[in-house]
Amino acid sequence: MKRILLLILSLGIFINAQAQFPAGGFGGGAQKATVTGRITAVILDSITKQPIDYATISLIKVKDNKSVNGGVTDPKGKLSLLNVAPDSYKLMIGFMGYKTKSILVTTTPTKPDNNLGTLYISSSENALADVQVQGTKAIIENKIDRMVYNAEADGTNAGGDATDVMRKVPMLSVDPTGNIQLRGAAVRVLINGKPSGTMASSVADALKMIPAEQIKSVEVITSPSAKYDAEGSGGIINIITKKSNAQGVSGSISAAAGTRQNNGAFNLTAKTGRLSVNTSLGTNLAYAQDSRTEFITNTVYSNGTTNNIVQNGVSKWSRNGYNGSAGLDYDFNAYNNLSTTVKLNNFSNGGPGSSTYNINGFPSTNISDMDMTFNNLDWNVDYRKTSKKEGEEFSISAQLSSGRTPTSFSNILIPDGATTGIERISNNTGKNNEYTAQTDYTYPFSKAVVLEVGAKGIFRDIKSQFDVSAQDFDYNQNVGAGYGVISFDLTKKIKVKGGLRAEYTQIDFNTQNSGVQKNDYFNLFPSVIVSQTLKGSTTLKLSYNRRVQRPTQSYLNPFRNESDQFNIQQGNPQLNPELSDNLELGYSTFIKGSVINASIFYRRTGGVIESSISPIKELNPTTNLLVDKTLTSYINVGTAETYGFNLFASYNIKPKWTLMTNFAGNTYSVTNNETNINTGTYFNFNWFVRSAYGFGKGYNFELFNVITSKRRTYQGSTDPFYIYGGSIKKDILKKKGSIGLNVLNPFTKDLHIKTVNNAVNATGKIYQSANIYYPLRSFGVNFSYTFGKLKFTEKKKIKNDDVKQDQQQQQGGGMGGVQN
Known part of the structure; x- marks a missing residue:
């Protein structure tokens, strides 16, 4: 009933607002179509x-x-x-x-x-940097509130997936499992301006199911206005997929085969008159490859006893997935448009593994198996109404997202000398249903003054069913929001965009142990951007905004992942959201064929959410003895103050040779006076370098390198790593097609990542070291072909940007449970 009332209230406000702006022509009378x-x-x-x-x-x-x-x-x-x-x-x-x-x-x-x-x-000899190799689109575009990476213009993306694309986007850092951070903070990921239920389960896995050839561009929004949902301490990433809006039939097809993975993508649009229909299909298949892990866990308990576990394992993981969509867009006349899109996603990974355990000098063998599946449906309906007054627009949007994530683990621990052991099985089915209603209105008082207002309701229902048929976890979250944004020119060269967003969040959840619990809160999120145009093509920008990060399903789910029975993983339904204040100063310019974009920022985040390990003792029901284990969960660590910068530069050495680099750095420091946490201050950085050269006759050659520094958490650190690769591509079929070769980390088979954690609690203190070897080296061949004339347009879209996504990949399959 509360959801219905909230929806009626939101729509009622804007029906009333519509009546207050008769200049918009919303009276419903007949209007003449615009001549084109x-x-x-x-x-x-x-x-x-x-x-x-x-x-x-x-x-x-x-x-x-x-x-x-x-x-x-x-x-x-x-x-x-x-x-x-x-x-x-x-x-x-x-x-x-x-x-x-x-x-x-x-x-x-x-x-x-x-x-x-x-x-x-x-x-x-010094063509502007917005004209790249062989006339293709600029790799990087800088706009007032975002930076755009045009993935379709980067030949090194061929044959990869969305994770490979993200590694080359300025300001982003991506760990080996595909988790993303922007300026050292969690970020909200959207697809064509919309959330996806699959992202709510695992960002890393969702990105792996999108072929790189389906991606048109990636927008990095560091200064979102109050019009955007307030989610994302670091900002918002919006992945734009390829779509045509030309008369007739147009589209593209691509395929790639390699030693690490194979993928394919197909996009088709048919437009005649007022009706446009589009569809897409993408597939991704990664070969089962051996992933190695080495764990050392040393625990000293408060009673003086110790526990030492050494684990070495190998798993043979496979990964496959597909995604498809179908959309319809219809213009009733020059002022009224209706569009709808249905997207399906399926992704599964897992496989058998085995590992050796040495527990306080007693060896044993663990045989494991794991299967994780993600299924998701997203359905959107959008209505948009414009008027004779240029820039005036009214829209109503609705969205349904439904996801299912069945997961199963099995383990058999066989002591040395024995032939059999006791099998442990864990099963969990997560269900995530999300309903959204949104309305927006834009009214230009003049060419220089524009008002934007809107309201939104999001209703989430997360369920987690464990091994038994009873419902073990039920989490409901309702968010009601309203915003107002005004843009105006302070002078001919100074532009201002400011606004305020209000969000009320209502949460209730229950567990078998604690019963029903509630957590309601209200927040205001101001934002302002001031930009000044200096001489030539130079722009200076100052911005402030407040953001929130709500924990999502993988953070909250209390299901005990016992794929490694000595290292248990479990969500925490008691988590509070993060709140952050962000201040940024940016500078961009064009200098004789060069592009330079620089920024410095400050961010203060309260209630930072991080993973946390702790030693525990649990009773073995078979032997009736206490067993020493490690529990990994999530907690609100404390308050973080972050200072950072970003420097992007692109330079055309010669008309056919372009160099590009992006260097991003930020500090890490967390304090909590109540729990006596003070990490000190550390520096993290991410460095990307790219060189592209056109040989003529349709040949293009590119090299890139990504270097990531050591990453800190409040309990430990992860060692640095680097990724490098290259491609050569030849335009064929009158430049409508291309064929190419690509390579990733050719001289290093595995990407070696070492993570060390130290933790202390009332039970004792623990030291844990993990060495993980991800098979990353790959060689591949790719082909792509486009047909028809491509012209891209933007539509109003729902953007649910308000929940914190999983930033740490779940490790399963016993000791070998890692992904490649």
Whole structure:
């Protein structure tokens, strides 16, 4: 009943708001459709008068400097942009080795078509950095509140998955299992502006099921306004997948085979008139490979007894998954649009493993098996209404997300000299249902002043069923939110965007041991961004925002993962959310073909959530004796103060040679006066370097390297690691297709990661050392082909950005339970 009332209240507020803005034309009367036309031209070399094929074209509105259309020229240099609304535009023409050319273009309702005739572009030894190798799109774009990594323009991504893509995104750090941090903090991951139920279970596993060839770009939003959900201490990552919005039929197909994994992707869009239908399918299959682990656990209990366990194991893990989607988009007229999308995801991993145990000098063998499956359905329906007043928009969106995560573990511990042992079996089925309703309204008072308001309700129901049929854990979370954001020009060169978001969270959950418990809280989240344009293309930006991180299913689920019966893992339903305040100063400029983006930031986070190990003693029901074990769970550690910076630079040494680097660093320090925690201050960094060279005749060669420093936690640290690779690609089939070779870590078979933890509690103190060897080396071949004319547009989307995701990969399958 509370959910229904909250939804009615949210919608009621904006039905009333709609009535307050009659200028928007929301009265429902008949309205004339906007006339659209086309812009055509032929692009030639100014010296040779030869056609420039595959030149990149962007159509930008003069009024707000926003890109509204674009494409590439054909082999004859011809350009045709369709569905162009009457207005004044800048037509930007870019190609590697040539100066970027800008032309003013105007279309009117009486003359919607504009043939620009023949346009000439001239070569330059220092072409701007927004024109990359062989005329492809810029790898990195910098915008007022985000940095965009155009994955489709990076040839080294071919044959990989989304995890491989994330490793090369500026400001992000990715550990060997695929968990992501932005500036040393947890981050919210969206797909096309929407959450996915699969992400709620495991971010690392969800990314592994997305082929790299399906990804168009990745947006890193470091300064989200109050319009966004307040989740993400570090910010928001939005993965944009490939989709066409051109008349006719267009799409792409790609496939990759390698020594580590195989994947494929297919995208298809059919558009005729007002109706557009799109579909996609992606698959990923990783070979079963041996993953090695070495654990040493030394425990000294308060009564003086000690316990020493040495474990060495190997598991043969396999991993496979698929994802598919189908969408429909329909324009009823020039002002009303309805769209819907259904996405399915399935992912499974696991396999057999064996390990040797030496417990206080007594050897034994553990035989294990593990199976983890993720199934998820996301269904979205979005209605959008615009008016004759440019920039005014009203939208209503709804979303259903339903996920299932059945998991099973088995272990047989066989003492040395014995032929059989006692089998331990653990099963758990997690269920995550999420319902969302959202409404937004944008009203431009003038070209310089824009108001945005909205309301949202999110209703989550998380269930966890253990080995028995009874329901063991039921967690309900309802979030009601409203926001207001205003943007205005303080001067001709200074722009301001400020807002306030209010969120009320209602939580109740029950466990068999503690019964029903509740936790309700209310938060206000202010945000402000001030940007100033300096001389030339230089911008200075100052921003502040408050963010929250709510724990998600994997953090809360009290299911005891006993895949390693001496190292137990368990969630904590008593966790409180993190709250953080973020301050950032950013600077960006273009200097003679170079792009430089630099920022410094400060973040204060209360209630930081981290994993925590502790020694425990448990009764063995078979022998009726106490057994020494280690429990890993999650706790609110304390308060963290973080200082950091990010430096990105791109430079065109020659018209066909581009160098790029990103260096991000931040401090780590956590204190808690109540528990006497004071970690001291440590420095973490992530360094990425990329070199791309075009040989001509469609050949492109790229190399990259990622170096990550030692990572600290309040109990220990993880050693540094590095990843490197390269690719060579050849354009074929009139540049509509490509074939290439790629390699990852060719000179090192395994990625070796060492983690050390030290913990003390009333039971005793514990030292744990883990050496994990992930098979990462791979060689592969890839092929891709696109057909039709590609033109991308953006739609209003629901964004559930309000829950903390799993940042530490679960380890299972006995001692060998690691993923590759």
